[in-house]
Amino acid sequence: MPLTLHLGTEDLTRCRFAISPLCQTHEALRMLRRPARHGYHHTWLRRMRRTLAGLDLSPLWLFIPRAGGYTPDFLGPPPQEPCPSIEDELARMRATDPALARAEIARSLACTPGLAESPQGRAALDDPAATVRRLADLTELAWHALLAPDWPRHRAVLAADIADRSRRAAEGGLDALLTDLHPCIDWAGHTLTLRMYGDLAEAQQADGRGILLMPSVFVWPDVVSGFARPWQPTVIYPAVGMGRFHAAPAPRPPAALARLLGRQRAALLTDLTLPAATTELAERHGLAPSTVSAHLTSLRQAGLLDARREGHYVRYERTALGDALVTGG
Template identity: 55%
Template sequence: MPLHMRFGPDDLLRCRFGISPLWEVTGAVRALKEPRLQAYHLPWLRQTQPAARELDLTPLWLLMPRRGHTPDFLSPPPDSPLTSIEQDLARVRATDPGTARGDLARALADTPGAADTPSGRAMLADPARATRDLADLCERAWHALVAPYWPRVRAVLEADIAFRARRLADDGLTGLFADLHPSLSWANGTLTLHRPTQHDRDLGGDGLVLAPSVFVWPDVASGFDPPWQGTVVYPARGIGGLWQTPHADSDALVRLLGANRAAILSGLGEPATTTALAHRHGLALSSVSSHLSVLRDAGLLTSRRYGHQVLYARTPLGTALTTD
């Protein structure tokens, strides 16, 4: 029983990418609950464990069934290429109480007994208050679980979008969807998500939002109903190295390039911006910019502009130098 998203001519022209900090918050909260989601995030789990213990995440966990509906209003599709957490939370707080109650009831029904818990009954009895309380809890979870790591998380998400945008330019939607996720397939103007649910949606000319996430792995999320724009949240490339501490691969590389340049080159498994590299390596922006210029002039890096950003990536020679 798959999920079908059907494209018309206008939808093909209105596919876009978006990044939502709130998606990473709800994904992080879910990862704390489900061990199967934790494989790539063990260093993060160890570092955030004390802060997580200070949060009562029960109301959010009640709304996150293993299989089933999570409230759309709690993590709405990004309405711009990169939303801020303040924008995301403002949208949650502005949710109509009637809409919120229906969304909450649907999610609670997918976890047996959840609607009869004290938290579940309170949410259904006063959805306006529940919306405010859930937004406040998400805000606390942001500061405790995601904000300290946001620069590196954002860098992975932006690098993924740069890669996908290039894939779209080179190979069209067929190439883009071919390796987005094993559960997705594209044929005859329909994007199909193969999972145990039944949901058909005509996108109606609004197009599709593609949102990479580091915490959704190994799953893919979709199923948004109007008034929300159709959205697919998929695992970003490069999350395997997300929590690794950058280091030079060998003493010889350090002697050749110097410690900082060797670390920058070795850590560029995925394209990244100057700002992301400065955060990752704890260096001044001006220093990173200087190192990148030297590495690029030496033929070890390439740079490419995507919108207002410049992404740096290793050349084959740069990759060869960092490979044992």
């Protein structure tokens, strides 16, 4: 039987989205561990080849089975906030209860015959608190090496997916939101069915806290769920538009548009295929944030951009008029 999540009335009113740097780091590591998942990410892997050669992540690989199986949930637990910082998430990971960590470590090691009896496996089980600290330190290293340099663009892809799905939910309700998360996910009769999973007895079931939905660049072609108790029921699915994560960071604007708006404003407008904040744009274009802010204000006043606050950031995105101007539509 597939994994099914039966959503009650309280669950239906508490479905939410989140963007988690820690979970995205976890998914990137899972993708690196399983070569069959590399197809969509050759460009990223080529850029990361030299970085990966200088990293020793072997203690992490112990808990990410190459052929599939269970990875401890405390490596990337569902976040409690919509957009937590990596620092807060790593602090939460380091505070994992040793008893919970040991249970998850044992379950993960059991996926590989003989691993729990190996010297590395016995050491991990004998001192789960030290294992958590070591894995948290390595996860922090992986974050800074693999994701942090690209995080503004990465986050923009995830935010765009959430914005698109939120608009569809506002127009068509939960049916519009949940029917196309992934080809292997079905939604009918208040039940979310994940056909790629067996019925996991230890998986957390819907219990009134709602379902947490998290888009991911690196989870493709899979979908991840089945988090064990006490974590909130969570579905990590491939983000719409994830291919744009590998697009050039600052595309050249059309010559005619540059003559019309000026080179810098045209370049900023062209770059905003995905929503972005002032600091991200300033870094990509080599401009002072104050200069970028002035240009964005002018483009917004002209009706070419919209602005939307997300936590501590204000993100700018093109309006339909801005899209038409860039594409010539």
